[in-house]
Amino acid sequence: MFRQPNPGEEGFDQDRPKFFCLDMFPYPSGAGLHVGHPEGYTATDILCRYKKMKGFNVLHPMGWDAFGLPAEQYAIQTGIHPAQTTRKSIDNFRRQLQRFGFCYDWSREFGTIDEDYYKWTQWIFLRIYDSWYDTDAQRGRPISELEQEFASGKREVRYNPDAAEYAGAGELPMGAAAGGWEPLDDETKRTILDSYRLAYVGNQTVNWCPKLGTALANEEVIDGRSERGGFPVFRKPLSQWMFRITSYADRLLAGLEDVDWPTSTKAMQAQWIGRSEGAEIDFSLTNAPVMAKPSLRVFTTRPDTIFGATYMVIAPEHPMVQAILEEPPPGSDVSALVEYCGAASNRTDVERQESKEKTGVFTGVMALNPATGEQIPVWTSEYVLMSYGTGAIMAVPGQDERDWEFAEKFDLPIVRTVQPPAAFDGKAYTGEGVAINSGFLDGLGVAQAKSKMIDWLGEQSCGVRKVNYRLRDWLFSRQRYWGEPFPIVFDQRGWHYPVKAEALPVKLPELADYAPEVSDEPKPLLAKATEWLKTTAGEVGVSGRPADQAMTRETNTMPGWAGSCWYYLRFCDPKNAERFVGKEAEAYWMDGGVDLYIGGAEHAVLHLLYARFWHKVLFDLGEVSTDEPFSKLFHQGLITSFAYQRKDKSLVAIDEVDETAEDTYVERESGESVKQITAKMSKSLKNVINPDDVIAEYGADTFRLYEMYMGPLEASKPWNTRDISGLLRFLQRAWRLVLDEDTGEPMLSDTPDETLEKKLHRTIAKVGGDIERLAFNTGIAAMIEFVNAGTSAKESGAALTRDQALRFSQVLAPFAPHIGEELWSRLGGSGLVSQAYWPEHDEAMLTDDEIEIPVQIMGKLRAKIMAPAGADQKALEELAMADAQVKQLIEGKQVRKVIVVPGRLVNIVAQ
RNA sequence: GGCUUCGUAGCCCAACUGGUAGAGGCGGCGGGUUCAAAGCCCGCACGGUGCAGGUUCGAUUCCUGCCGAGGCCA
Numbered sequence: 001m002f003r004q005p006n007p008g009e010e011g012f013d014q015d016r017p018k019f020f021c022l023d024m025f026p027y028p029s030g031a032g033l034h035v036g037h038p039e040g041y042t043a044t045d046i047l048c049r050y051k052k053m054k055g056f057n058v059l060h061p062m063g064w065d066a067f068g069l070p071a072e073q074y075a076i077q078t079g080i081h082p083a084q085t086t087r088k089s090i091d092n093f094r095r096q097l098q099r100f101g102f103c104y105d106w107s108r109e110f111g112t113i114d115e116d117y118y119k120w121t122q123w124i125f126l127r128i129y130d131s132w133y134d135t136d137a138q139r140g141r142p143i144s145e146l147e148q149e150f151a152s153g154k155r156e157v158r159y160n161p162d163a164a165e166y167a168g169a170g171e172l173p174m175g176a177a178a179g180g181w182e183p184l185d186d187e188t189k190r191t192i193l194d195s196y197r198l199a200y201v202g203n204q205t206v207n208w209c210p211k212l213g214t215a216l217a218n219e220e221v222i223d224g225r226s227e228r229g230g231f232p233v234f235r236k237p238l239s240q241w242m243f244r245i246t247s248y249a250d251r252l253l254a255g256l257e258d259v260d261w262p263t264s265t266k267a268m269q270a271q272w273i274g275r276s277e278g279a280e281i282d283f284s285l286t287n288a289p290v291m292a293k294p295s296l297r298v299f300t301t302r303p304d305t306i307f308g309a310t311y312m313v314i315a316p317e318h319p320m321v322q323a324i325l326e327e328p329p330p331g332s333d334v335s336a337l338v339e340y341c342g343a344a345s346n347r348t349d350v351e352r353q354e355s356k357e358k359t360g361v362f363t364g365v366m367a368l369n370p371a372t373g374e375q376i377p378v379w380t381s382e383y384v385l386m387s388y389g390t391g392a393i394m395a396v397p398g399q400d401e402r403d404w405e406f407a408e409k410f411d412l413p414i415v416r417t418v419q420p421p422a423a424f425d426g427k428a429y430t431g432e433g434v435a436i437n438s439g440f441l442d443g444l445g446v447a448q449a450k451s452k453m454i455d456w457l458g459e460q461s462c463g464v465r466k467v468n469y470r471l472r473d474w475l476f477s478r479q480r481y482w483g484e485p486f487p488i489v490f491d492q493r494g495w496h497y498p499v500k501a502e503a504l505p506v507k508l509p510e511l512a513d514y515a516p517e518v519s520d521e522p523k524p525l526l527a528k529a530t531e532w533l534k535t536t537a538g539e540v541g542v543s544g545r546p547a548d549q550a551m552t553r554e555t556n557t558m559p560g561w562a563g564s565c566w567y568y569l570r571f572c573d574p575k576n577a578e579r580f581v582g583k584e585a586e587a588y589w590m591d592g593g594v595d596l597y598i599g600g601a602e603h604a605v606l607h608l609l610y611a612r613f614w615h616k617v618l619f620d621l622g623e624v625s626t627d628e629p630f631s632k633l634f635h636q637g638l639i640t641s642f643a644y645q646r647k648d649k650s651l652v653a654i655d656e657v658d659e660t661a662e663d664t665y666v667e668r669e670s671g672e673s674v675k676q677i678t679a680k681m682s683k684s685l686k687n688v689i690n691p692d693d694v695i696a697e698y699g700a701d702t703f704r705l706y707e708m709y710m711g712p713l714e715a716s717k718p719w720n721t722r723d724i725s726g727l728l729r730f731l732q733r734a735w736r737l738v739l740d741e742d743t744g745e746p747m748l749s750d751t752p753d754e755t756l757e758k759k760l761h762r763t764i765a766k767v768g769g770d771i772e773r774l775a776f777n778t779g780i781a782a783m784i785e786f787v788n789a790g791t792s793a794k795e796s797g798a799a800l801t802r803d804q805a806l807r808f809s810q811v812l813a814p815f816a817p818h819i820g821e822e823l824w825s826r827l828g829g830s831g832l833v834s835q836a837y838w839p840e841h842d843e844a845m846l847t848d849d850e851i852e853i854p855v856q857i858m859g860k861l862r863a864k865i866m867a868p869a870g871a872d873q874k875a876l877e878e879l880a881m882a883d884a885q886v887k888q889l890i891e892g893k894q895v896r897k898v899i900v901v902p903g904r905l906v907n908i909v910a911q
Numbered sequence: 912g913g914c915u916u917c918g919u920a921g922c923c924c925a926a927c928u929g930g931u932a933g934a935g936g937c938g939g940c941g942g943g944u945u946c947a948a949a950g951c952c953c954g955c956a957c958g959g960u961g962c963a964g965g966u967u968c969g970a971u972u973c974c975u976g977c978c979g980a981g982g983c984c985a
Contacts, residue, residue, distance in 0.1 A: 262915095262916090263915075263916090264914080264915045264916060264982080264983075265915095265983095267914060267915060267983090268914080268915080268982095268983055268984075270914095271913090271914065271983085271984065272983095272984085601982065601983080602982090602983090604982095604983075605983080605984090637981095637982095638981085638982085640981095676922095678980095678981095706936095709923090709924090709935085709936070710923070710924085710936095711923065711924055712924085714916090715916090715917080715924090716981065716982080717923070717924085718922090718923075720922080720923070720937075722922090722937060722938075723922090723923065723936065723937050723938095724937095725936095725937080726935085726936040726937060727936080729936090729951095730935095730936085732951095733951095736951090741951095769927095773927095777923095777924070777925085777935085777936095778924095778925065778926095778934075778935080780935080780936090781924090781925070781934055781935035781936080782934080782935085783935095784934090784935055784936075785934065785935070788935090791952080792952090792953085794952095795952075795953080852931080853931090854930085854931040855931095856930085856931085856968085856969070858968075858969085859930095859967090859968060859969040860969090861931055864931075896968085897968065898968090899930090899968055899969080901930055904930050904931090905930050905931070905969090907930080907968055907969060908968090909968050909969095
């Protein structure tokens with residue numbers, strides 16, 4: 001019924017404007033919908049129904065984000081295939097959503113687990129795999145163009161300078177300088193190209209739990225043991241697929257300026273990207289191991305403080321450490337180093353940064369501070385992370401809290417290089433101030449000093465201006481079963497090749513059981529699918545290889561994020577078998593991006609960042625027509641619930657509390673009085689509301705109205721079952737306003753009541769405006785007001801005409817579609833109200849002829865006068881001054897000034 | 912600790928770019944309808960906007976500080 005044709009299809013009306021309204025599609029959990037889902041969905045539903053009535057082509061789709069961990073864990077316990085449980089959950093979700101009467105175009109429904117969907121997820125992965133980021137052009141391009149530029153000599157042949165995971169980052173390959181690209185051997189060529197790919201294989205340290213046979217997220221590891229089972233967890237390097245999202249850091253940051261998103265979400269994304277400007281500085285080493293580079297490179301955001309750099313610290317994983325162990329300089333304690341670095345490597349970055357007590361070991365290596373010329377020691381400590389900057393820092397205890405702590409602990413010198421304020425009594429001073437103890441920088445402010453120091457370092461050829469990001473490349477491999485397989489195969493040498501488009505999708509194989517294998521070596525689940533693993537060059541289309549050459553499939557799967565990175569595009573053209581989305585459909589619906597995207601703030605960082613990244617790559621490759629996917633974003637607030645709190649702030653489940661008097665609550669068992677607070681719904685507090693129960697008792701329309709009436713859409717607000725009855729009463733009143741309670745027949749008047757007509761126009765205008773700005777709570781209040789006015793008028797014999805009643809049901813219908821249709825049909829409306837037009841309102845009906853104007857004297861309300869609505873300043877002033885009460889109050893005072901705001905008030909300044 | 916949103920009636924919330932603090936709902940109280948209750952109908956009350964300052968003719972709205980709550984990141 002709500003099918004929306006695409007451009008070119010029968011029934012498509014190209015004269016209408018388009019509106020693409022997207023809900024964050026749900027993960028269909030076994031528990032079914034919770035009350036948070038319908039909040040956002042009702043909001044978009046009201047807006048979409050309204051937009052349809054206003055004559056828009058509305059794209060309002062729904063689907064399922066259906067790969068994910070819970071289904072897999074359930075499969076491990078029960079042996080039931082995740083597809084089976086997931087399909088069942090989807091059916092349940094669909095049933096529940098349909099009960100709400102949402103106007104989704106169900107002909108566009110799909111799940112991320114559908115083969116003809118994940119086929120294209122794999123295809124997009126390959127497009128990204130086949131791309132590189134041209135830092136000059138600031139955009140992604142096909143890797144074939146890079147190869148051409150190397151071959152033609154247009155671009156110097158070297159490893160990607162931004163690919164830290166390739167040991168030769170930025171360097172020329174052996175022999176390249178002389179002969180260029182052609183003479184290089186295949187392996188070198190390949191490695192160079194791989195270093196540029198936007199999807200690459202990187203070595204990432206993961207939390208490996210041999211007993212569980214899986215890698216764990218940082219949150220799943222507690223004190224070196226698995227949260228589930230308490231098994232030991234080790235940090236282990238693992239070959240993983242990575243996305244070079246860091247190449248897009250600047251674009252992802254800049255794009256935030258062009259979108260209409262909540263400022264908090266923009267701030268979160270910007271913070272996540274974490275752009276910081278500073279300098280990269282090389283400290284030369286006086287006794288570097290021969291194997292290591294003769295200098296140590298650091299990144300710092302505070303080059304202005306370099307005169308206070310009294311020591312250096314490298315991460316325990318820093319390559320220099322290995323070099324030192326092989327060739328220890330005098331003064332180094334090898335066994336202490338080995339022990340320290342080994343222990344540190346088993347701790348996550350988060351744990352390492354959280355440690356209160358600073359630890360570390362002197363490496364024996366000494367460096368030269370280029371500014372002071374003094375020798376400073378190089379230490380290693382876990383508080384420096386290999387994954388940020390260069391994995392090495394210059395430590396400036398005077399201006400950095402962690403460096404200060406470290407220096408105090410190990411008795412290293414501390415030199416202040418920024419003058420703290422006189423009142424400052426802390427340790428490290430990180431604020432603004434003038435430079436001191438800093439030679440030629442003395443007296444300069446922080447910003448100036450930074451700039452001057454970077455220039456100076458440049459002159460000395462030991463430092464350059466550098467932008468650094470907190471954003472890391474995106475780890476895209478999971479050792480799980482229930483995800484998209486990678487469209488990648490390996491030969492015996494371990495070289496990777498893409499699966500040709502015609503051989504997609506690479507289908508997920510069936511497994512006999514889903515339990516991870518106990519293993520010391522990280523081994524993805526798909527490795528158990530021994531038959532599936534084996535393929536040939538011919539089958540998957542590896543070019544330049546014999547067709548019967550054996551190939552092995554990639555056994556990692558994609559993370560849960562993959563499917564949600566581009567589903568909005570598929571909704572534009574979900575049945576397309578030729579492309580991931582048809583060009584025409586994409587150009588039409590995505591013109592200007594998704595017009596409104598509503599979903600929870602919990603996805604404010606990762607999902608939205610990942611989807612934007614994919615979208616930008618696709619845009620650069622000419623596959624989509626916009627740079628940003630979501631032009632307007634909105635987060636619905638959390639629906640919380642009541643909970644009870646003891647004096648010690650511990651929480652009590654709702655069924656263990658009695659209300660002894662109004663607003664007085666007592667814990668039954670102990671008799672202790674408890675405080676009512678709001679908290680997240682949770683099973684343990686027994687305060688979870690099941691939508692099915694609410695619908696059974698009150699109906700879907702009441703549910704919809706209640707959730708929209710609770711408060712502003714973006715606010716978090718508590719569910720209070722007691723309040724629902726108000727909305728049920730409203731619907732009943734609305735019914736009785738126009739229909740006979742017993743017979744259900746219309747009870748209407750033939751002649752319109754002028755007051756009600758006016759009120760109706762105002763209601764139409766108010767509700768329409770409120771829907772546009774997503775202020776559903778006030779829109780509903782306006783409808784309640786109208787019904788209350790109509791009900792009161794009935795006492796005095798007035799009633800709505802058929803025409804008025806029909807218009808009211810048109811206004812009500814987007815909010816309460818079931819009763820809206822019922823009223824419409826009983827009142828004799830033609831067709832369906834959901835296909836009717838939104839009623840017009842007359843602007844002239846919105847204003848009164850005569851209005852009440854407050855008169856203030858010295859800003860205090862003193863009188864009220866009646867004035868014609870259009871009265872100008874002068875007329876209003878005269879009316880105010882003529883008012884008897886005003887006259888009396890300003891008697892004997894000097895009127896200094898009279899402020900008149902036409903239509904609003906008069907303020908007399910008199911003394 | 913940083914970023915961010917927000918504190919209005921017993922509760923949930925209105926108040927548009929500063930302009931009469933109150934639209935609406937819940938709950939409470941009173942009245943009507945009724946043999947009675949539920950229901951329905953009508954009516955009523957309650958706060959000066961977390962606290963302290965500032966800007967302004969005028970501040971719930973803008974600014975500063977503090978207190979408290981939520982979200983995100985450390």
